[in-house]
Amino acid sequence: MTVEEHRPLSPRRKSRPVHVGDVQVGGDAPVVVQTMTNTDTADAQSTLNQIAQLADNGAEIVRLAVPDKAAAAALPEIVRATTAPLIADIHFDYRLALASIKAGIHGLRLNPGNIRDADKVREVVRAAQERRISIRIGVNEGSLPPIPTLAEDELPPPKPRRMVDAALWEISILEEMGFEDIKISLKAFDVPAMVTAYREIAQRVPYPLHLGVTEAGLPGAGSVRSAVGIGLLLAEGIGDTIRVSLAADPAEELPVAWNILSSLNIRQRGAxxxxxxxxxxxxxxxxxxxxxxxxxxxxxxxxxxxxxxxxxxxxxxxxxxxxxxxxxxxxxxxxxxxxxxxxxxxxxxxxxxxxxxxxxxxxxxxxxxxxxxxxxxxxxxxxxxxxxxxxxxxxxxxx
Ligand code: SF4
The missing domain is CATH 3.30.413.10 (Sulfite Reductase Hemoprotein, domain 1)
Structure with a gap:
């Protein structure tokens, strides 16, 4: 291959577009930058202040944790005054997903590792269908479903396989209900495992992919780890939205995310x-x-x-x-x-x-x-x- 023929980036994988509020993810939309608040969601004003700060710093979608009823109770006020589309992050309790939908949230993240009851997932999907909001199936290596009992001579499946299988299990529930406004993430701290899992799911389903290296670490090492994992996949044309996860103020994640995109000439924000x-x-x-x-x-x-x-x-x-x-x-x-x-x-x-x-x-x-x-x-x-x-x-x- 000559220098002239060399193409550093593969063509972008075609994914089915979904929306989070007025922001499109996937399809022909640019790769979207997102982050997550770390305020107490129950404190609506502090959360709104942080959302505004993050949006100002380049967050195009903001996720917030909804760990309990107090957080869910603050959502109507937050949704009314937000300056960015919001995703409610739900673990364990499907009723918090229902409360978030009722509050007008723009998108949900569900973890298939900890809401393992298909009927409860279906109830959430029905409500999301009615309000036409998208759901991210957010698999995390730290909270994978338990491994089924193995035969004596059987080895446990490798981590990327377990991550892909967890996502496919939940995708199948959503697809059976005709629900396709899906995004997928398969996050791991282990970059090779995360890259392997995303590569496989990219071939198996048409949905947009949310890329991230989970718990990447403190800003120095965490930025490098995120850039390697996210950058490798983006260079292969995989990925529709990214989140850099650092042990830092979430505002610090945003310049890292934008620098990953600009380093690959994908998008530029500011100088x-x-x-x-x-x-x-x-x-x-x-x-x-x-x-x-x-x-x-x-x-x-x-x-x-x-x-x-x-x-x-x-x-x-x-x-x-x-x-x-x-x-x-x-x-x-x-x-x-x-x-x-x-x-x-x-x-x-x-x-x-x-x-x-x-x-x-x-x-x-x-x-x-x-x-x-x-x-x-x-x-x-x-x-x-x-x-x-x-x-x-x-x-x-x-x-
Ligand atoms: S621009 Fe000049 S000062 Fe800077 S690294 Fe190059 S040679 Fe050194």
Whole structure:
């Protein structure tokens, strides 16, 4: 295969579209980013505040736990005021699913590992059918159905087989009732097991797949683990919605999810920052500057690429594809566009000059969308000298 013929991503698997509120998942919809609240759902106002924050940070669907009657009782108020479509996460008690549907929830997640009574599942499906809401069959390696009694010489089935079988059991109940607004997830901490399970279910059923590595860990290792598992499948064309699960504030999951999508050129949200890793040639304090540049351009929300390079040796060349960039040297630096130098600026003007030039790029690329002008955003313009002294006046943009 020649370089020209090489295709890094397989064509996307065709799945049957379903909806969660007004968000389509599967079919020809883009891969949807979602996350989950970690507030006490019974506390409606805190939950609504977090939903708004998560939606603001790029969550297109938000899931919330409904572990008891108090949580279910808060749902009508939450559903009335939510800023994102909501999925109720149900374990064990099918009556909480019924209460969630009655409250107007936009989607359900059921775990086939812990509601094992087909009649109870059917009751939930009937209610979902009436309200036309979708159901995710959410298999988790930590709560699989028990293994049937084995013969003495029989080995237990491997984990991916058990995960696929658990999903197929519940799918069969839903399909017997003519219910097809189904999504499937087969989450595991073990990335090879999770990838194997998703690959198989992708061939067995037409439903959209929700990808995730469960309990992936703290943000550093968990982001890598999620990116490997989710990224492998997305590169194979498998996956219609993703959730990165980190032991962190759920808002931290969203930039990771979006970075997975943008790394594969699947979707981009806000600016992409190209930053050099720094090396012995560097003569400026680049990392705080790169953080400020990222905060500023992320806040503008426009999908441009901004490069922040630590020297003029490789800067413009290494970031030739960037819409705009800075090659920072001692005392002065070059601002460039698509690898061409457009200005030389003194060190204390690195950030304001890049922001100003960035506004021009945005105005040219998105002429119909008016964004804030640099003058509107003076508190984000921090002199480089202040950065180098460790002072960070002004607000830090949320990502
Ligand atoms: S851009 Fe310059 S400073 Fe940055 S890593 Fe490359 S050579 Fe080093």
């Amino acid at each position: 992409t920052i190209v930053a050099c890793p720094t090396c012995g040639r560097i003569e400026v304090d680049l990392i705080p500057l790169a953080n400020q540049i990222e905060a500023h351009f992320q806040k503008l929300g426009k999908p441009i690429t901004v490069a922040v390079m630590g020297c003029v040796v490789n800067g413009p060349g290494e970031s030739r594809d960037a819409d705009i960039g800075l090659a920072a040297g001692k005392g002065k630096g070059a601002i460039f566009r698509k690898g061409e130098v457009v200005r030389i600026v003194p060190e204390d003007q690195f950030l304001p000059a890049l922001i100003e030039e960035g506004q021009r790029v945005i105005a040219e690329k998105f002429p119909d969308e008016s964004g804030p002008s640099p003058a509107d955003d003076q508190d984000a313009i921090i002199p480089m000298t202040a950065v180098q002294q460790g002072s960070r006046p002004g607000r830090t943009a949320r990502r």
